Amino acid sequence: MRVVVAPDSFKGSLSAAEVAARVADGVRAARPDAVVTCLPMADGGEGTLEALLAAWDVTPQVIDTVDAIGRPRTARWATSPDGRTGVVELAEASGLPHVSDQPLQPLHAGTRGTGEVARAVLDAGVDEVLVCLGGSASTDGGAGILTGLGARLLDDDGADVPDGGEGLARVVRIDLDGLHPRARQVRWRLAVDVTNPLVGEHGAAHVFGHQKGANDGDAEYLDTALRHWADVLDRETGVRTHDLPGAGAAGGVPSGLVAVLGAETEQGAQLVAEAIGLPEALADADLVFTGEGSFDSQSVRGKVADGIARLAAASPAKPSVVVLAGQVLLPAPLAWEAGITAAFSIAPGPVELDDLLHRTPARLTDLAAQVTNLLGRSGS
Structure with missing residues (x-):
């Protein structure tokens, strides 16, 4: 199983590189034989x-x-x-x-x-x-x-x-x-x-x-x-x-x-993706994880998730695109329309923001493991 991990940062919590590392840990926990490529992303602004x-x-x-x-x-x-x-x-x-x-x-x-x-x-x-x-x-x-x-x-x-x-x-x-x-x-x-x-x-x-x-x-x-x-x-x-x-x-x-x-x-x-070689990494990927603090309507209008979904759709392998976010506000039909396979919030339930920020690393790893296990067993 070939997995690309290309998240944005979770502002106020983790850098894009830190998010990628935690997600990669989850992928490997579920599929120790997975080939994981970490390519931290950004939308061209801070970070x-x-x-x-x-x-x-x-x-x-x-x-x-x-x-x-x-x-x-x-x-x-x-x-x-x-x-x-x-x-x-x-x-x-x-x-x-x-x-x-x-x-x-x-x-x-x-x-x-x-x-x-x-x-x-x-x-x-x-x-x-x-x-x-x-x-x-x-x-x-x-x-x-x-x-x-x-x-x-x-x-x-x-x-x-x-x-x-x-x-x-x-x-x-x-x-x-x-x-x-x-x-x-x-x-x-x-x-x-x-x-x-x-x-x-x-x-x-x-x-x-x-x-x-x-x-x-x-x-x-x-x-x-x-x-x-x-x-x-x-x-x-x-x-x-x-x-x-x-x-x-x-x-x-x-x-x-x-x-x-x-x-x-x-x-x-798109510019950052090209600079770090993301199109080439997606060419034979089965699954790509991305993520950000809030997945909402702006996310599919030129932000990182949108750029990755477009690149995944254009790649020969057409990998599934999964978003992990602090909060998911975009309705599923709009996410699907933008090329996102699924989006999941790391919040375990009602939780204070400070508590969620503290739990972010562990929640990212756990959620990535669950998604990888599900898609891996389904034949991706």
């Missing part, structure tokens, strides 16, 4: 770097940079085993949790620190850069990443505008003379898990700004600033990003990187 480090078995690099409000911070990055792909996780330097010890600064927070990480990745000689978006503290349209790479954003007087979304409203020209010499020579791939456009009622500021500390007035200001930024990008590069699907991710980061660096936005779970 993606950790999943890739585990799948590739590589050691991360560390760089001194700044957080979203300019304070010193260290951030990790990695390269693939062959050295061709560099991985930058935006949340490492510019993530919201790192600035939550202070009153949030929605107008001033930026992504310059992530740009400095990306500079180090380019210095390592990679052919492509994978930027994992998600967990951003800022709404700066990717301007900070560009300045971290050496670009200058200038106002009417030829002076550099300040970091953050507020500065976007003052940009009149983009000076690329100091841009890292390899920045436009490599391929940039942006892992996104949303389809929101850059601006408008469904854009970065109005949909995601409030979780970064913006009130209604701030959100309106930031939306106007992003629209102006998109206008400048259009004029300077000839690339329109106002309505680009996914451009609203991570405070609008894709807009600047698509226009200036030619970056490509991709569905995060």
Whole structure:
């Protein structure tokens, strides 16, 4: 029996690698002869770097940079085993949790620190850069990443505008003379898990700004600033990003990187799956386990479970896809329609959240053993 274990993390409880290890224990308990392949997954947001480090078995690099409000911070990055792909996780330097010890600064927070990480990745000689978006503290349209790479954003007087979304409203020209010499020579791939456009009622500021500390007035200001930024990008590069699907991710980061660096936005779970070799692993699998904290309607709209179900359906073996989750809220018919064979909650019954978090490792192992035994005996 060939089993692939490819879960997302259980946020607040276990990393994707820890979930995979516990599920694998259950599979082997039920079928000691099973061939088990663990490929921890992520949807392109927070936790993606950790999943890739585990799948590739590589050691991360560390760089001194700044957080979203300019304070010193260290951030990790990695390269693939062959050295061709560099991985930058935006949340490492510019993530919201790192600035939550202070009153949030929605107008001033930026992504310059992530740009400095990306500079180090380019210095390592990679052919492509994978930027994992998600967990951003800022709404700066990717301007900070560009300045971290050496670009200058200038106002009417030829002076550099300040970091953050507020500065976007003052940009009149983009000076690329100091841009890292390899920045436009490599391929940039942006892992996104949303389809929101850059601006408008469904854009970065109005949909995601409030979780970064913006009130209604701030959100309106930031939306106007992003629209102006998109206008400048259009004029300077000839690339329109106002309505680009996914451009609203991570405070609008894709807009600047698509226009200036030619970056490509991709569905995060699919991009990660390809990077860790999941399609190849599924080619002869009988069963694939995935999982996440909550299996709900969002899970089958571009998240990890959805990506795995699509890959399983396209593989020659067409393995059964089983979801293990903290809670299962998606009705079975909708799960089946999305290509999920079955979904099970690890909750043993009515239980307090803290108790369930404590029991998560053991429950994952036990449930995986039961499912493996059932499907194994049925001939899978």
